[in-house]
Amino acid sequence: MNGENRKAYWALLAICIIWGTTFLAARIGVKGFPALLFMGCRHLIAGLLLGSFCLIRKSKMPNLRAFKAQLLPGLFMVTLGNGIVGWAVKYIPSGLAALICAMMPVYVVVINLITGKSERMNYKIAFGLLLGLSGLLLIFKDNLAYLGSTQYLGGIIICLLSCLFWALGSLYSKQKQSEYNDVYMNVAMQLFSGGAVLILASYVIEDWGAIHGVPLASAGAISYLILFGSITAFVCFHYALSRLPVGVVTLYAYINPLVAIILGFVILKEAITVYTLLAFVLTLAGVFLVNAGYRKQSKPLSNASAIRIKQPSYE
Template sequence: MLVSATGSRESPKASLHHTPKVEPDAVDRNTLRAGSTPAGAGLTMAGLRGKPLIAYLVVCVFWGSTYLAIRVGVGVLPPFLFAGLRFLVAGVLLLGIALALGDRLPRRAVDWRTSAIVGLFLLSGGNAFVVWAEQFTASGIASIFVVTVALWMAFFDAIIPGGSGDLSWRVVAGLLLGFAGTALLVGATPAQILHADLRGPIALTLASASWSLGSVYAKRHPTEASPYVGAALQMIVGGGAVALVGFALGEWSAWHLTPRGLGAIAYLVVFGSILGYSAYTYALRHASPTIVGTYAYVNPVIAVLLGWLILREPVTARTFVAMAMILGAVVWIQFSHRVPGIGRRAVATAGASE
């Protein structure tokens, strides 16, 4: 299901023609259905069941496979135009499909504003800086900074009012375990990180923080806009802004579309943007940003497994230990996260009104 990062609350059975009614409560009935229990009721799965869980797994797999496509793309195409046009194409395609099937553009100015802000934070600030940084940073070093998305997201979700979950010691322990597992997986030493070209780490840190802040903002500001149109507008705004930066920097003179570049763009448009981005926003709508942000830990695992299966890259005992640490951390966080502010009466009321 394609869903906007604005957090539009659409019924799972709603058609593309339906614009849902929004109730901007911190925890909706879908979260209660997914198995959330009142704070203090012990460990519980934090909303990732059924369709949200499938969407989360889609993000883990598809975005884990985009590392290679991005590396191929920046090797033959200028980075900002490459990143910007990828999202522009995906946004235009998705918008065309949505409008052809009867959806309409947003009627409220606040919905346009929210879509624009989310698109700028996630796609302009988040994704574009990652693409730019990969020119100067080895993939292993880059992945260390990219996985800090999980830490940043937990931080912003905890400090920005209206959060859907608390930052307990269990969640913090799981986040740190996942980060340690990623460091072990990529084999990056502290010396390598400290001596990396500073342009890469700085850009990657800004990208991770921007992506995380935009995700939490989207969770806090649901809209009444069609989720499909909302997602398309985010990609058009975010991609357009990045493409303008590329034009301003004179990248058009270096733009020579080769079969490798075209293949990278096509893969990222379909699997990274339309499917992956939509699955991410769907999962974000149904679960805490802290929980959804753990996809960043799983992506390097998928990348390593694909390298082993497709490119016959070697794996060692250290690789399997690191994978066990990462996956164990993700499962631990899933069961450790609690949704506060829901009393037993609220759960009973939601169940009675089904």
């Protein structure tokens, strides 16, 4: 293994750990602080910092047309995809949220199968969908005692919807390629626009009058999420992607939920049951089979699509 490949594997390891910690950090951050405002500030500031970094590195300043092209992906992936998960983890365990969001690739593939003309169902996809659905049913079974709570049930539903919106935004971004060919600046514009919408939504929905300073835990969590969850991990992802096969890089998606579940158990004392572990195995086995089956199609999964599948949340 040469030096560049070794660095790429270290970058991949960083992604596996960092993106696995972001659900926990979000859950800590939204305690005692408006969830949408927290997530909005996180993404808006990350977008500003990443955009500033791009300009310092002599990237071309995007025009208004380029910014408008990133508004819809920003709304779908950042606001409705990642941002609303911040509200969900206020009421459900971070490990549970991570496990539900791990089904993201299934959404992408199913939408492709429904809307695509060349893709067809095969036994791997069918069996994978069955396993993923079984894992989802186990998640609900494991949480039957809590489903009487509207907020708890709402948190689960929000996570499921966030996957759908992220998948739709991902596929839209793939099909509507921006004329501004700078992936980092495009992501910065998505983060900024999505974060701005979250702050606006927070102003309308949440009670800012109840804010009397930022709790230390929330300040630490948002700093971590901006610097590591959004910027460092994203740079590591693209570094790894540029030097390793896509199939190897996307293995991070199978590790993130395990990291989130373990950290939730160790730090926040979130319960881990036999059903949780079984749901984890079934869900990720289903995701693996669906992806494997889709890659067998006559029109293989492209790199662009794989890039989008990887992120449950620009985490």
